[in-house]
Amino acid sequence: MDATPGRIVGGDPSDQGEWPYYTLINGCGGSLIAPRVILTAAHCKPQKDINKKVIIGPTKRKDLDNGPFQMAEKRRIKKAIPHPNYKKKTLANDYALILLDKEYIIESTIKLVLNEDPNFPPAAGEVLDVLGMGTLSSGGDVADVLMDVKVESFSNSQCNSYFGGNPMKDSMICAGLEEGGKDSCQGDSGGPLVKVIGNTHTQVGISSWGYGCADEKSPGVYSRVSEEINWMKKVICDEWNVEFYLCGQTPPTPPAPTPAPIMSPTPPTPLSFEKLGKGYPRDSKGKFNKNNWDTKNHCVDFTACQDKCKAQDQCVGIAWASTPKVADDTGCRAQSLPRCVVYYGVTAQTVAVEEASGDPKEFRAYRYGAPVDPTVCADSESFKWKGVTKKNCTWVANQKENENNNVCKKWAKKTGIKKVKDFCKKTCGKC
Numbered sequence: 001m002d003a004t005p006g007r008i009v010g011g012d013p014s015d016q017g018e019w020p021y022y023t024l025i026n027g028c029g030g031s032l033i034a035p036r037v038i039l040t041a042a043h044c045k046p047q048k049d050i051n052k053k054v055i056i057g058p059t060k061r062k063d064l065d066n067g068p069f070q071m072a073e074k075r076r077i078k079k080a081i082p083h084p085n086y087k088k089k090t091l092a093n094d095y096a097l098i099l100l101d102k103e104y105i106i107e108s109t110i111k112l113v114l115n116e117d118p119n120f121p122p123a124a125g126e127v128l129d130v131l132g133m134g135t136l137s138s139g140g141d142v143a144d145v146l147m148d149v150k151v152e153s154f155s156n157s158q159c160n161s162y163f164g165g166n167p168m169k170d171s172m173i174c175a176g177l178e179e180g181g182k183d184s185c186q187g188d189s190g191g192p193l194v195k196v197i198g199n200t201h202t203q204v205g206i207s208s209w210g211y212g213c214a215d216e217k218s219p220g221v222y223s224r225v226s227e228e229i230n231w232m233k234k235v236i237c238d239e240w241n242v243e244f245y246l247c248g249q250t251p252p253t254p255p256a257p258t259p260a261p262i263m264s265p266t267p268p269t270p271l272s273f274e275k276l277g278k279g280y281p282r283d284s285k286g287k288f289n290k291n292n293w294d295t296k297n298h299c300v301d302f303t304a305c306q307d308k309c310k311a312q313d314q315c316v317g318i319a320w321a322s323t324p325k326v327a328d329d330t331g332c333r334a335q336s337l338p339r340c341v342v343y344y345g346v347t348a349q350t351v352a353v354e355e356a357s358g359d360p361k362e363f364r365a366y367r368y369g370a371p372v373d374p375t376v377c378a379d380s381e382s383f384k385w386k387g388v389t390k391k392n393c394t395w396v397a398n399q400k401e402n403e404n405n406n407v408c409k410k411w412a413k414k415t416g417i418k419k420v421k422d423f424c425k426k427t428c429g430k431c
């Protein structure tokens with residue numbers, strides 16, 4: 001079979017929302033491995049594309065719409081670093097990292113993690129998926145939809161014996177079919193090679209090179225992700241200092257002196273309004289949900305606004321605007337200020353805040369919830385989480401970190417705490 005040069009060979013068009021982290025870069029692919037970080041191949045030379053746009057999450061090349069799934073979005077390349085030991089000649093260490101101008105938070109149950117296990121995938125036969133939007137033929141059209149193809153892992157020695165001349169380095173892994181017919185190809189470089197298990201996609205490789213495409217006994221070659229996790233951590237955590245689930249926690253704090261056990265049940269703490277900042281309350285998914293708003297409370301003061309919320313057990317937050325747009329606006333009509341918007345979490349249990357984009361911009365949002373009291377989170381015999389008594393604070397915080405909870409992340413960011421873990425320790429996992 002003659003491989004069509006320049007596209008994923010033998011693959012299928014992917015479904016919307018299937019690969020939410022796939023990223024389209026100028027002539028290459030990539031994967032969003034942290035809210036502001038793309039992993040790609042060094043030979044794609046992203047450092048030459050500073051300020052150029054990438055598209056995160058596309059299913060189609062020319063359309064950001066993903067139907068019921070999160071829209072694809074454009075971001076700009078702010079910084080890019082190829083691996084310091086990348087060798088142009090041999091393509092050893094064909095890894096590069098891109099820092100985006102702005103984060104993109106994936107709203108999906110599908111989670112991309114990096115493979116840290118040097119013994120995975122096994123020598124032979126693990127089924128993996130490669131993603132790409134390579135061009136259709138040299139000088140011709142580009143694939144207009146994201147393609148994925150299932151290939152099998154091979155050992156490096158097997159590939160060396162196919163190829164001859166030992167081109168396989170430790171930083172590489174190869175995958176394909178012995179009989180050929182399925183492969184990545186030009187234009188797919190930088191894109192991810194993943195192992196899908198349920199909703200967890202483990203990235204094991206980055207499309208790098210091959211002799212031809214999809215030929216028999218000639219698997220595609222990928223950069224081996226597990227080999228350079230430490231380099232990635234160094235760049236993302238230490239140099240760029242941005243959020244990444246693999247950034248180690250700050251060194252464990254020495255155990256605090258054990259507080260005296262609280263023997264008597266503590267009275268329930270009254271709820272309070274926590275200042276979230278300037279903006280509109282959103283639901284826990286960060287979405288504006290029109291039906292959850294009560295906007296008719298114009299011309300009320302802040303206390304009255306809070307009372308409206310307190311009187312409703314579904315209220316999870318308010319937004320209050322104080323300064324009248326027009327000095328003599330005392331008519332108390334809808335749109336008059338001061339104005340109170342009460343947010344009901346009928347479906348969404350919590351409220352987040354997002355910067356007001358429309359008019360008026362002067363809303364201040366408050367979350368109505370339990371006060372953040374660090375002592376509440378002190379591990380004690382009475383500490384409960386989701387009704388379970390024995391879990392301690394750190395456990396809860398770790399749980400939240402692992403859930404990859406986007407709302408948590410946004411809140412943590414707003415409060416200036418970098419890690420969801422640390423934030424959750426403060427809020428006792430309430431985010």
Ligand code: ARG
Nearest residue numbers: 184186187188189209210220
């Ligand atoms: N070097 C190619 C690119 O820049 C990827 C080639 C992959 N080849 C293969 N047979 N798997 O897009």
